[in-house]
Amino acid sequence: MLALKEVVAEREQEGKIDEVGFTQSPSFPEGASRYELGAQSLSQLDENQVENLQTTFKDISPDLARLVIEYGFADIFSRPGLDSQHREMATIAALTAMGTALAQLKFHIKAALNIGVSQIEIREIMILMSVYCGFPAAINGTLALKEVMSESSSS
Template identity: 50%
Template sequence: MTCETRLDRGRRMLDRIDGEAGRRVTDALEDIAPDFATYLFEYPFGDIMSRPGLDLREREIATVAALCALGTAENQLKVHIQAALNCGVSREEIVEILMQMSVYAGFPAALNGLMAAKQVFEDAPSGTFD
């Protein structure tokens, strides 16, 4: 009997959600903070994103909204906009999520989120994977 570790579960989940984009982020940490890359696999993806209760699509909707509202995480917002597309959230839904943030996070946050989405949409294939 083999038990999947938090690290293994996190790697599997990150690959499923973010594909190459997620792997590029963790690879970029290897020469400066390899332990942080491990934490990124284990906690957000191995523990939180792997929980029952919400599916990956719903989790990415929440993540896109939160990152947009923060207004200070453009790179992570772009990664999670792509992840949302990968998990079946449509471009139209992403635009609506970001527009919704204008009410709760302000117009600048929503505008910045929409500009990030525009860039992701221009760079991304239109399909999804699962």
């Protein structure tokens, strides 16, 4: 955000006017809780993921599942500033760059495909990541894409 602020200030000195930032909050349906909004948002990516999270963490950390749903998918993913396809593309790029979250990367690749991001677009994200986070991360991301595509063609 500091880099963005600096770039906007430089652009202003050049006489270029950018839209002023404003607070964007997710819109909650009448009477919906953060959990309900997050569950709805997550279910648009994968209809079984809320149940998967609850089942996975119920005996060890049910609060973690709740926080992922409320914070990650109500407070963040439900914000209006990006559409879900661009949000998934950014998420795939970030997870690829991290290189330590294969399960989450595969989930978000599947989710992106579910909401209309093409295999070609995801492949291009991986190629782009070779520039910014190196070939090992791009190769691992591409192999994750290959696994997802192989799993979906065998189902």
